[in-house]
Amino acid sequence: MSSLKIQITKNENKKEKVPADQLLFGRTFTDHMFIADYTDGVGWHDYRIVPYQPITLDPSATIFHYGQTVFEGMKAYLAEDGVVRLFRPEENMKRLNISCDRLSMPKIDEDHAIEALKQLIEVDKEWIPAEPGTSLYIRPFMIATEAHLGVSAALTYSFIIIMSPVGSYYKEGIHPVKILVENEYVRAVAGGTGTAKTAGNYASGLKAQEVADREGYSQVLWLDGIERKYIEEVGSMNVFFKIDGEVVTPSLNGSILDGITRKSIIQLLKHWNVPVTERKVSMEEIREAYLNGKLDEAFGTGTAAVISPIGELRWKGELFYVNNGETGELSSKLYETLTGIQKGNLLDPFGWVVEIKE
Known part of the structure; x- marks a missing residue:
């Protein structure tokens, strides 16, 4: 007791x-x-x-x-x-x-x-x-x-x-979303409050989200506040890219939230021996990967959706269609595995789940 x-x-x-x-x-x-x-x-x-x-x-x-x-x-x-x-x-x-x-x-x-x-x-x-x-x-x-x-x-x-x-985040099954890369507004900078879950971080993002909504995009992809070139977060989620077989995600730099789903995804990928790296990721790198046919998948991670596949990115007027706008194999596997562990339908090899017993 x-x-x-x-x-x-x-x-x-x-x-x-x-x-x-x-x-x-x-x-x-x-x-x-x-x-x-x-x-x-x-x-x-x-x-x-x-x-x-x-x-x-x-x-x-x-x-x-x-x-x-x-x-x-x-x-x-x-x-x-x-x-x-x-x-x-x-x-x-x-x-x-x-x-x-x-x-x-x-x-x-x-x-x-x-x-x-x-x-x-x-x-x-x-x-x-x-x-x-x-x-x-x-x-x-x-x-x-x-x-x-x-x-x-x-x-x-x-x-x-x-x-x-x-209810279910995906009423008709997991499906990709369209993302607008933000070039005008800034969400956070290192030394600020970007690593904290505080109301001001979300209020400062509402204006950019309004613009995205008007243009038919579900979320905003934030770039760093100094050089405006390195990827940070997508909406209220962390973001991952699968490039030529390797999964990469922006490293925690003092302005990116240390997501718990993010942490769990990284651990799962390592458990499966899937190459995963935390490092700086620029939009130019994503553009080059897309043009060279090496941008395999992209997805956001967070508590609400768990995995949110990205089917389209728009940056400076260019459109990048990820995996032909369809949910990727890795995204699906991550979603099914993580939700299965959370619900108790799959084995939890990491000790993540806490059971509440009467």
Whole structure:
């Protein structure tokens, strides 16, 4: 039994469940949420699970004015055997603390955070969809709550976990997306907050995404903020390219998020003895590989989609059709393997999966 004491207040007005085939990402939320508060000099306190509800903050709360907030994205899966599984939750909580450090926010106790999550899932277990491709999306986040307009790190914070049942990311099966390479706007630079999961990183990308949407592209491919030539991320995902049999992905350079799916993909490829390299990758290299018939596949990786194949790239007016716009063999194999491990349908040789047992 855990020594962590969490006060649980059950929701007496439970919401009606949304059918799995009608679930939209991040629109439906479970009946409960977890909250813990932090006070400078005291530490974390008042661990509690309460009915899902609005948050009340002072208008001068630091989060509104100076953006001290970090978050994570993870999932819980309900398999055919009835066991609920988390995928590498320790990595999420470790990364959350890295983000906290960059934003001058207090670190959480990672073990306590995972235990709190497990208890929250137990309370709302009935919300986890069981249909193929579905899962329970989990959003742990921290906000600065001190009522203070001085430009300094806040003295009080709240750590909150909310959960949302989500349907299959690919309603009609995994399919490639069209990507617009961004040449005007910059997402992050080394030394900035690019390695942290913080709201400002995503807000700064919305303008470029609007342009991509208008031109019929699903995501933006970000280039480095200095030379505007080296590839960093695609939308909110890490990105991989298979060039002449070798898989390459941009190396972590201080402005690229250390994705947990990215890390898992690299480990899987090495396990399969597929050549995989982390290094600088320029758009010019991708162009040359395409023109020489050596650009075999490209795909993004992230929690929501797991694997998102790239079928088309547009850079400076040129169009590159990857694998004839079709999902590649390696992309499919990675998707099927990783989702199989997450769901408990395939053997987990890496110890990635954490089972939540009653």
